[in-house]
Amino acid sequence: MNLERSFRLSSIVMVASGFTGLCLTGELPLVLIILGFVALVVNVARLGGSGGEQFHLDLSRETWNGLIIVAFVFFWIDLLWISGDLLQAGVHFLVLLMVNKLFTLRTRSDFLHLYAISQMELLAAAALTVELWYAAVFIVYLLAAIWTLLLYHLRHEAEEAQLGKDWGTRPEDSSRTAGLITARFFWSTNGIALGAFCLTLIIFFITPRIGVGFFQKNRAELIRTTGFSDKVDLGVIGSVKQDSTVVMRVEFPDEKGPLLEQVYFRGAAYDVYNGRSWANTFARRRDLLLRSDGVFHVTNTVSTRAAATGLRQVILVEALDTPALFGVPFVDSIEGNFRVVLADGMDSLFLRYPPASRFQYTARSIPNRVAPEDRISASVRYPDPILEHFLQLPDTTPRVPALSREVTEEARTPFQMAVAIKQYLRGNYRYSLDVGMSASASPIEDFLFTRKTGYCEHYATAMVVMLRTLGIPARLATGFLPGEWNDFGNYYTVRQRDAHAWVEVYFPHSGWVTFDPTPSEFVSAPNPVWTKVGRILDSLRLKWDRFVIRYSFRDQIAVAQGLRNQTDRVREEASVWLATVRRWVTELRAGVVGHTPPYLWPLLGLVAVGAGLVGLYCLVRNRGALRPGGRSSRLQSAEQRTIVRLYSQMLRLLTARGISRTVSSTPLEFARSVTQEWSMASRFVDPLTQLYCRVRFGQKALPPSELRQAKELLAGLRTVRR
Incomplete structure (x- = not known):
């Protein structure tokens, strides 16, 4: 492939990569996608013909400029009345400019303008998305851009030094430039691109984070969740149990693998059940105190939890429509990029408003354990506020209390009763999402005595009601199961289908303890290959978000401290090593000097x-x-001085004949002007100029025969009279 075709193809690839980034954001209208795609295809098709005339739109420069004015007017209409957003309107205008420029590539400035447009498209795509695919688009753009700019420079130099053609025309003598585009040149260019990419990474990680995205697009489409408002209807969680949308990813930095025990990510809890829905009467929220260490601390009411080992979790939450903060119960402290954290009377945590985009925080939880006293104590005394709020029951038939007594007939302690009810529900009822709306006045009685089929809400609600009929305080909790363990990234991927409801039972010495009466759901085994691929991609997405999108000033400080500590460690090790070497040298010299x-x-x-x-x-x-070619620099310098001296003498001779070279004209342009003004001299001026360009710009060594030819050409020019 010759230089001209390689240059145009690389320019198209560069522009196409920036345009692809915009298309993948999903923010471009279909008509603009089609328009841009057609313009790119037409330019690719031009490379196959002699000059692409069959695809040329025969419009004047004034017409294309008029279309730009029309596009600018449309930009203001789009901004004020259609999209109403500066970023989106600007992106639409960029695509129209790109299409216009692709059909008017004639001069050097046209290509430069096109490159600037493609770069702005890439920047706009960065403002419109935070997805992992942007990394691939950026790398492709970087490779294409470096390749294109190098070819741009070579093309310009080739025309100036050898081709002698106007910029807008295709060179006829492609044999002189075809040898430039080789595999070695390709890999050298890629090496430059790799170096530029590494430099870009260094600049990215050392540039201070200001945390202000003036053109960052706020995501308005939040993921809809159920079960975390102040009131929850029975059956709402079942509607999302088949939704695979990711809602959060949870890491446990202090653990080396998946947790050995079952954990839950708690979001909300409820105390009042009216027979068809749950409500939270402790919904009034208070601000948590932000300590000097930048951490929000939650005051725990049960002192025994403070002695337990904390479980640290790093949670990346997608943009949800709830302000609830999730964590393993019960959260003791929380840290993140937010100013306010609220807590209600049910130990649930919230932000003031639902976040507009995904966010990350670190939570430390004190896992609840059943104290030995609560396991063996048959007579317990509950605090009056607990009895007042967590023994409420709806209107039920005597069948529910009778069933509760029957199930716990052999139990002697409240703890044993809770375990007996949990095992009874798990062993005698079938888990299924295919449960219609119950026409019964009491859906739980319908579940316990008629259908005996349901999902987590039915199981958890039934257990709470049965415990309360026995005088044991209990409440309903909602949140998520851990979901799928990603062994490539060492974290849990939590999806909508992992939404869950369970029971929290109160014990005087232990506080609220989690019980889950829902049996395990049967899930068909997925394709292991695609599952592994999906986990790898999801792990890459998490690392992209953690180390690129959410790389903060705090992270930079941590990296700087780590580098300083590592430098100090290396310095200490080097000092020890040098001291050892000096001791060895001293001992060696002492031993050698004494025996030589x-x-x-x-x-x-x-x-x-x-x-x-x-x-x-x-x-x-x-x-x-x-040196390449085995020639000394002294000989090459002598050749250059000879041909430059001969060319300078030719210029002085032409000036004396009334033809002077202007500062702005190139050697080849001046040779053409001499041909127009003094045709008889062209047979001497043109060859001598070509020899001069070969040495001056092409860095070619002239053999002695061509040096003699140059001297003869100058001598012949002296004989021509004007």
Whole structure:
């Protein structure tokens, strides 16, 4: 492929990569996508013909400029009445400019304008998305941009030094430039791109984070969740149990693998059940105190939890339509990029408003454990506020209390009763999402005595009601199960289908303890290959979000401290190593000096100096052979001085004949002007100019025969009269 075709193809790839980034954001209308795609395809098709005339739109420059004005007017209409957003309107205008410029690529400035448009498209795509695919688009754009700019420079130099054609025309003598585009040149360019990419990464990680995205698009489409408002109807969680949308990803930095025990990510809890829905009468929220260490601390009412081991979790939450903050119960402290954290009377945590985009925070939880006293104590005394709020029951038939007594007949303690009810529900009822709306006045009685089929809400609600009929305080909790463990990234991927409801039972010495009466759901085994691929991609997405999108000033400080600590460690190790070497040298010298004749050291010094002088002589003697072509720089310099001197004499001779070269004209342009003004001199001026360009710009060495030819051409020019 010759230089011209390679240059145009790389330009198209560069522009197409920026345009692809915009298309993948999903913010471009279909008509603009089609328009841009057609313009790119037409330019690719032009490369196959002699000049692409069959695809050329025969419009004047004034017409295309008029279309730009129309596009600018449309930009204001779009901004004020259609999209109403500066970023979106600007993106639409960019695409129209790109299409216009793709059909008017004639001059050098046209290509430069097109490159600027493609770069703005890439920046706009960065403002419109935070997805992982942007990394691939950026790398492709970087490779294409470096390749294109190098070819742009080579094309310009080739025309100036050898081709002698106007910029807008295709070169006819492609044989002189075809050899430039080689595999070695390709890999050299990729090496430059790799170096530029590494430099870009360094600049990215050391540039201070200001945390302000003036053109960042706020995501308005939040993921809809159920079960976390102040009131929840029975059956709402079942509607999302088949939704695979990711809602959060949870890491446990202090753990080396998946947790050995079952955990839950709690979002809300409810105390009042009216027979068809749950409500939270402790919904009034208070601000948590932000301590000096930047951490919000939650005051725990049960002192035994403080003695337990904290479980740290890093949670990346997608943009949900709820302000609830999730964590393993019960959260003791929370830290994140937010100013306010609220807590209600049910130990649930919230932001003031639902976030507009995904966010990350770190939570430390104190896992609840059943105290030994609560396991064996048959007579317990509950606090009055607990009895007042967590024994409420709806109107039920005597069948529910009777069933509760029957199930717990052999239990002697409240803890044993809770375990007996949990095992009874797990062993005698079938889990199914295919449960219609119950026409019964009491859906739980319908579940317990008629259908005996349901999902987590039915199981949890039934257990709470049965415990309360026995005088044991209990409440309903909602949140998510851990979901799928990603062994490539060491985190849990939590989806909508992992939404869950369970029971929290109160014990005097332990506080609220989690019980889950819902049996395990049967899930068909997915394709292992696609599952592994999906986990790898999801792990890459998490790392992209963590180390690129959410790389903050705090992270930079942590990296700087880590580098300083590592530098101090290396310095200490180097000092120890140097001290050891010095000790060895001292011991060696002491041992050698004591057993060698006194003339040995001067003799060794003379041998070392002599070897150095011999090596230096060989290097100086062979320095010419180390250069490409084996020619010394002195000879090349002499050739350059000779041809430059001859060309300067030609210019002085032409000036004396009334033809002067202007500062702005190139050697080839001046040769063409001489042909127009003095045709008889062209047969001497043109060849001499070509020889001059070969040496001056092409860095070519002239053989002695061509040097003699140059002198003869100058002598012949002296004989021509004007």
